[in-house]
Amino acid sequence: xxxxxxxxxxxxxxxxxxxxxxxxxxxxxxxxxxxxxxxxxxxxxxxxxxxxxxxxxxxxxxxxxxxxxxxxxxxxxxxxxxxxxxxxxxxxxxxxxxxxxxxxxxxxxxxxxxxxxxxxxxxxxxxxxxxxxxxxxxxxxxxxxxxxxxxxxxxxxxxxxxxxxxxxxxxxxxxxxxxxxxxxxxxxxxxxxxxxxxxxxxxxxxxxxxxxxxxxxxxxxxxxxxxxxxxxxxxxxxxxxxxxxxxxxxxxxxxxxxxxxxxxxxxxxxxxxxxxxxxxxxxxxxxxxxxxxx
Numbered sequence: 344x345x346x347x348x349x350x351x352x353x354x355x356x357x358x359x360x361x362x363x364x365x366x367x368x369x370x371x372x373x374x375x376x377x378x379x380x381x382x383x384x385x386x387x388x389x390x391x392x393x394x395x396x397x398x399x400x401x402x403x404x405x406x407x408x409x410x411x412x413x414x415x416x417x418x419x420x421x422x423x424x425x426x427x428x429x430x431x432x433x434x435x436x437x438x439x440x441x442x443x444x445x446x447x448x449x450x451x452x453x454x455x456x457x458x459x460x461x462x463x464x465x466x467x468x469x470x471x472x473x474x475x476x477x478x479x480x481x482x483x484x485x486x487x488x489x490x491x492x493x494x495x496x497x498x499x500x501x502x503x504x505x506x507x508x509x510x511x512x513x514x515x516x517x518x519x520x521x522x523x524x525x526x527x528x529x530x531x532x533x534x535x536x537x538x539x540x541x542x543x544x545x546x547x548x549x550x551x552x553x554x555x556x557x558x559x560x561x562x563x564x565x566x567x568x569x570x571x572x573x574x575x576x577x578x579x580x581x582x583x584x585x586x587x588x589x590x591x592x593x594x595x596x597x598x599x600x601x602x603x604x605x606x607x608x609x610x611x612x613x614x615x616x617x618x619x620x621x622x623x624x625x626x627x628x629x630x631x632x633x634x635x636x637x
Contacts, residue, residue, distance in 0.1 A: 376519055378516040378519075380426060384418075384422035384425060385508055388415070388422065389418030389540070391414070392417075393415035394543075396411035399411070401545060402546035403547050412547075415541075419505045419507070420504045420508060439511065443507050443588070448580055448585070448586075449589075453576070453579070457593060461590045461592070461594040462596075465594070495596060498592050506573075506584055506588045509533075509534055509570075511577075511587075522626075527574025528567065531568075535567065564612050567619075569594065571622055572618060573587045
């Protein structure tokens with residue numbers, strides 16, 4: 344895609360004679376899509392809801408705090424719905440939302456990769472921690488079926504609320520300006536910052552970890568390599584946002600079931616960082632098409 348500026352194919356401006364007259368400026372190419380409105384709108388909706396939820400002083404599961412919590416969680420989806428409606432044509436919107444729900448764009452091998460990349464680091468971290476500490480192999484205690492269904496449903500809703508925005512609309516627009524891997528990391532930085540108000544909402548996972556605690560640092564750092572891996576999955580599956588949705592889902596569900604303590608979380612972050620480094624090295628910017636896609 345040609346960014347705003349002078350095209351090298353434009354003919355030189357013809358000289359214009361006469362006093363007070365200047366040549367017309369050369370034609371400009373199409374402007375790059377704006378990347379910042381998504382982040383501004385997503386943060387405005389989410390932080391408004393979550394700050395209001397924090398100010399109630401009540402648990403996020405109680406009324407009306409849970410409604411404010413839900414408003415905050417819907418921020419990325421609200422921003423995506425508004426901006427796809429106002430900035431894309433009808434056909435472009437159709438193609439965009441098919442990328443969110445259509446599994447046919449994901450090769451069969453990638454469904455296996457999503458399971459390995461999503462759950463593998465957490466499971467490997469548990470095994471490595473027990474190997475380091477010594478003793479018997481860890482036993483996996485699965486939640487009851489109703490509890491598992493609740494965990495799955497909550498995280499499925501969260502993944503579909505977030506990923507069309509982060510790894511869809513936002514990543515598309517940043518890829519028009521920088522390489523895919525840099526765009527994915529930039530989205531990760533915004534994603535990290537977006538979570539901050541949750542550390543002040545009573546009863547959330549983040550609030551239980553504590554703001555600026557070791558667990559806060561570990562959880563926050565994990566979002567950056569995860570963002571690179573999620574973005575890479577989208578690009579490698581021909582733009583399938585559903586691939587990022589499934590990765591998000593598997594990563595969150597595996598983390599909740601395994602109930603990682605801070606020490607094990609550190610190992611998990613190291614493993615994620617190693618995977619993301621390999622992805623970063625293999626994600627060659629010169630081999631990637633530039634430009635936003637609907």
